[in-house]
Amino acid sequence: MKQRRTRLIVFAAAAWAAVCAAGLSGQADVRPQAESPVRGLPVDPVYDEIASFLAGRPCRTAPYMEFQETDEYRAYAAALEEQWAAMESARLGPIRTWAEREIAESRAAAATLFYPFGGPDGLTPLVLYPGAAHYLLLGLEFVGRMPEFQASEAEKAARYILSVQDALEDFFKKSYFITKNMNAELADDKVDGVLPILCFFLKRSGYTISSVRRLEISEKGAAVESPYPGEQRKRRRPFGVRIAFFAEGTSVPRDMSYISCDLENKAFGEGTPLDLYLQGLPFETTFVKSASYLMHYREFSRIRELVLARSRYILQDDTGIPFRHFKPEKWDVRLYGTYAPPVADFKNLDQPDLQAAFEEPGRAKSLPFPIGYHWGTKKVALLSIVKK
Numbered sequence: 001m002k003q004r005r006t007r008l009i010v011f012a013a014a015a016w017a018a019v020c021a022a023g024l025s026g027q028a029d030v031r032p033q034a035e036s037p038v039r040g041l042p043v044d045p046v047y048d049e050i051a052s053f054l055a056g057r058p059c060r061t062a063p064y065m066e067f068q069e070t071d072e073y074r075a076y077a078a079a080l081e082e083q084w085a086a087m088e089s090a091r092l093g094p095i096r097t098w099a100e101r102e103i104a105e106s107r108a109a110a111a112t113l114f115y116p117f118g119g120p121d122g123l124t125p126l127v128l129y130p131g132a133a134h135y136l137l138l139g140l141e142f143v144g145r146m147p148e149f150q151a152s153e154a155e156k157a158a159r160y161i162l163s164v165q166d167a168l169e170d171f172f173k174k175s176y177f178i179t180k181n182m183n184a185e186l187a188d189d190k191v192d193g194v195l196p197i198l199c200f201f202l203k204r205s206g207y208t209i210s211s212v213r214r215l216e217i218s219e220k221g222a223a224v225e226s227p228y229p230g231e232q233r234k235r236r237r238p239f240g241v242r243i244a245f246f247a248e249g250t251s252v253p254r255d256m257s258y259i260s261c262d263l264e265n266k267a268f269g270e271g272t273p274l275d276l277y278l279q280g281l282p283f284e285t286t287f288v289k290s291a292s293y294l295m296h297y298r299e300f301s302r303i304r305e306l307v308l309a310r311s312r313y314i315l316q317d318d319t320g321i322p323f324r325h326f327k328p329e330k331w332d333v334r335l336y337g338t339y340a341p342p343v344a345d346f347k348n349l350d351q352p353d354l355q356a357a358f359e360e361p362g363r364a365k366s367l368p369f370p371i372g373y374h375w376g377t378k379k380v381a382l383l384s385i386v387k388k
Contacts, residue, residue: 041210041246041253047199048209050146053157054164054196055203056080063151070154076161083172084204091175092127094369099128102336102365103384106313107131110285114311116263116303117291119177120197122256124371125287126205128315135256136283137198142260143241144193146212163190167197174375175290194258195241202245202256210244215257221276237261238274263294263303270302278306286311288320289372293342293349295321314385317372318342323354323383332386333357337367340379354381 045061053064056077067073099107112134113125119139125132149157167190171177191197199209216224217238228241240259246252261267261274268274286307288295295304304321307314314321318339326333339358342349358364358381370378 041208041251044209044211046148047146047212048203050148051199051203051209054147054161054200057203063149063154063157066151067149067154067157070158072158073161076165079165080204083168087172091369091371092123095124095127095371098368102334103128103313103315106285106315106384106386109313112136112281112283112285114281114283114286114307116286116288116307117294118287120194120258121171121177122198122201122258123171123205124175124289126201128287129285132285133252133254135254136281137256137258138261138263139194139258140260140262142193143239143258144191144195146196146199147192160191164196164200167191168200175371194260195243198241198243198256198258202243207245207247210246210253213242213244215240215242215259217259217273217277219273221273221280223277237267238277264299265302266299268302275302275306278310283310285313286315288314288316290317291319293319293346296349312387314383316383316385318351318354318381318383319346319372320383323351323357326383326385330388332388334384335364336382336384337364337380338378339364339381340374340377343373346373 049059049061049064051057052059053067059065059068068077107129108131110129110132113129113132113136115121115125115135115137117139118125118137119141120137122135122137125135125137129135147157147160149160195212199212202209212228213225214228216226217240218224225242238259238261240257240261242255242257244253244255246254259274288307294300295307304325307321308325319342323333335358339351339355367380367382369380370376371380371382374380
């Protein structure tokens, strides 16, 4: 703790010296500007810059440029590069190669990618379905706010990037976020909610942030957007955020939405605002991983039935919808990897029928990447499912 405190003081002193040397007044120069069109698309000058700062990408405005000149930030950016390169080699690269070969049909058809129980994992759907126009993630975690720092807040910025490292540690290593750790790490004195993590993933993936908008769900299930000034922590669910973004050199706008919600039947009942909203949403592809086997329980039957009714394509690990729901007369199921019983936290949720299917000679194909709860043993069961 003493060593970290010393590093923060050094970061603050160096950043403040750089700001003073530049002749700045001590106030941040990051403020709303005229839209910067890139082939006709606007850029959010504040949130795109902050996302660059968090993602280890070059910044163009004060105080972020000065913060990036410190040894503390350089160490942070170097660690990100190392972790990202390791993840690219072990997971992201193999996922891309596999997806191009094995799920080409669903990738081509995926206009809207639905990711229930996805939480802040905006990266995996981007890699699996890079051509989707819309991504919709659902989770219990609150939306939160993007940080904004004044020139005099170098120490605060240093603490924040260290908390970003802590928040991403599980994901870099295991491909998913652990709920109990998120409860501690996505706190208002650290990384304040899901939004900064989503923007981090978008920026690290090479995208430009066009806008960030509050997403409300009306009583009749309509999506209502408004300016995003920041979230009130105790807002009534469901509510969320929509991030518009685009790839460099393109004129195609896309968006990633996250809705903070409870998908248990008692909250996600028939005719509730979220139910009406999802019933009217034209999604054709659903992705599920590391979902705590929730759709195995009758308390989550509503979201399970929605996915089965609305999806033409489903890609999931064994924590998604139980295998018994995919009757062969209605669904084609391709198996990848190796089935293993659930990890210790989810005992008694074995699927003997799925295990038997994996043991059929020649049925399951290899899976060249670890993902989900069995990341350590690499005994991962992945199912690519197509409605007939």
